[in-house]
Amino acid sequence: MGVRTPLRGWHNxxxxxxxxxxxxxxxxxxxxxxxxxxxxxxxxxxxADPESIFIKGLALFERRTLYxxxxxxxxxxxxxxxxxxxxxxxxLDKIKINYVKGYEDVILDxxxxxxxxxxxxxxxxxxxxxxxxxxxxxxxxPLFLAMMFFIPVGVVAFLINSGVQSLRSNRRxxxxxxxxxxxxxxxxxxxxxxxxxxxxxxVYENLNSAQSNEYLVAGTEEEAAQEEPADRPQSSxxxxxxHSSADDExxxxxxxxxxxxxxxxxxxxxxxxxxxxxxxxxxxxPVYIHKVRHSHAAIVVRVDKPAFDEGRVVLRHWLDEEFLx
Amino acid sequence: MAKSLREKHPEENLHxxxxxxxxxxxxxxGIELGGExxxxxxxxxxEKLAKAGQEIKKLSLVGYSLGGLVARxxxxxxxxxxxxxxxxxxxxxxx
Numbered sequence: 001m002g003v004r005t006p007l008r009g010w011h012n013x014x015x016x017x018x019x020x021x022x023x024x025x026x027x028x029x030x031x032x033x034x035x036x037x038x039x040x041x042x043x044x045x046x047x048a049d050p051e052s053i054f055i056k057g058l059a060l061f062e063r064r065t066l067y068x069x070x071x072x073x074x075x076x077x078x079x080x081x082x083x084x085x086x087x088x089x090x091x092l093d094k095i096k097i098n099y100v101k102g103y104e105d106v107i108l109d110x111x112x113x114x115x116x117x118x119x120x121x122x123x124x125x126x127x128x129x130x131x132x133x134x135x136x137x138x139x140x141x142p143l144f145l146a147m148m149f150f151i152p153v154g155v156v157a158f159l160i161n162s163g164v165q166s167l168r169s170n171r172r173x174x175x176x177x178x179x180x181x182x183x184x185x186x187x188x189x190x191x192x193x194x195x196x197x198x199x200x201x202x203v204y205e206n207l208n209s210a211q212s213n214e215y216l217v218a219g220t221e222e223e224a225a226q227e228e229p230a231d232r233p234q235s236s237x238x239x240x241x242x243h244s245s246a247d248d249e250x251x252x253x254x255x256x257x258x259x260x261x262x263x264x265x266x267x268x269x270x271x272x273x274x275x276x277x278x279x280x281x282x283x284x285x286p287v288y289i290h291k292v293r294h295s296h297a298a299i300v301v302r303v304d305k306p307a308f309d310e311g312r313v314v315l316r317h318w319l320d321e322e323f324l325x
Numbered sequence: 326m327a328k329s330l331r332e333k334h335p336e337e338n339l340h341x342x343x344x345x346x347x348x349x350x351x352x353x354x355g356i357e358l359g360g361e362x363x364x365x366x367x368x369x370x371x372e373k374l375a376k377a378g379q380e381i382k383k384l385s386l387v388g389y390s391l392g393g394l395v396a397r398x399x400x401x402x403x404x405x406x407x408x409x410x411x412x413x414x415x416x417x418x419x420x
Binding site: 030 | 390405
């Protein structure tokens with residue numbers, strides 16, 4: 001979904017507008033402010049177009065699997081790596097996490113990743129919650145102090161470095177375009193769309209991008225439109241529970257959950273991307289790295305150290321459960 | 326990752342290619358160029374192996390972070406070249 005953050009107002013400007021322009025080609029593509037070849041669309045959107053060679057090729061795979069960090073991954077946040085319209089993991093104190101058997105504590109059960117805590121439990125742990133939340137605040141204090149010092153230094157260094165890297169990168173791209181980098185671009189400049197997109201009226205186009213702060217307003221038509229078609233097909237083998245017991249109670253629970261997990265204020269094209277990728281079908285495994293904050297590195301055991309052991313569980317799961325010869 | 330994959334599957338059954346041409350600051354050059362580089366790397370590797378008498382029948386791709394997007398671009402290029410008519414795509418993974 002790229003790194004366009006579901007924000008509005010001045011936050012939106014700093015991050016999505018200014019941030020995007022200090023970056024090189026990869027950065028512009030991730031912020032979806034590029035115009036890919038002459039499609040009039042950003043590359044990421046073309047990459048998720050149902051008529052594109054990218055989706056058609058992807059669909060041929062016997063299996064598509066993804067692992068997504070549910071917390072602390074600032075480089076690749078949950079909704080973008082997990083291809084999701086919602087983020088059910090914003091307040092982990094209020095939910096119970098279910099794990100895949102044999103991979104406890106790290107890999108969440110895709111069938112039923114989270115459920116609301118029983119009301120009784122939450123009442124009895126009000127005190128515990130206060131302690132826990134104050135702990136997180138105090139725990140973050142060193143981080144805040146460090147940021148006060150490093151941000152001014154870092155911003156300058158960052159801007160200089162991104163300038164230099166952008167120049168170098170642009171030089172490499174120019175070489176590549178002229179075929180001087182060992183690859184004949186012509187070999188790969190193939191038609192990207194294999195058929196004309198049907199002129200279906202797009203429900204999402206009508207979605208007013210001026211929604212409330214970070215989420216779509218619950219209970220509106222827009223929100224309902226996002227909920228229904230999307231989460232049914234496969235991403236939510238997870239969310240739907242057995243309908244065996246009392247139906248009334250169940251529907252109440254589901255309703256409650258929808259309120260707890262509001263739809264993110266993604267852009268219309270981002271909703272379309274989620275939909276298209278979900279239609280191809282991914283086996284999605286949410287991953288909870290809690291030993292270290294740097295979950296982006298830990299999930300692939302970037303450095304061989306015990307603190308990153310949770311990443312080894314992910315690796316083992318991938319090797320034993322997902323990888324096919 | 327390559328190491329643990331190798332521990333489970335010997336070279337006779339599985340050839341591992343760790344793409345090299347997008348490492349370091351080359352990662353800034355964009356998903357398109359990155360995808361083209363990986364695509365070429367895969368094609369060259371398969372050709373090289375074929376010359377050495379090792380035939381590749383199936384292909385799995387693993388990408389991490391931006392690499393996941395690069396891999397998806399690469400899949401499209403391979404598809405458009407008719408690559409998957411000869412070689413079966415098996416698992417695509419990203420995180």
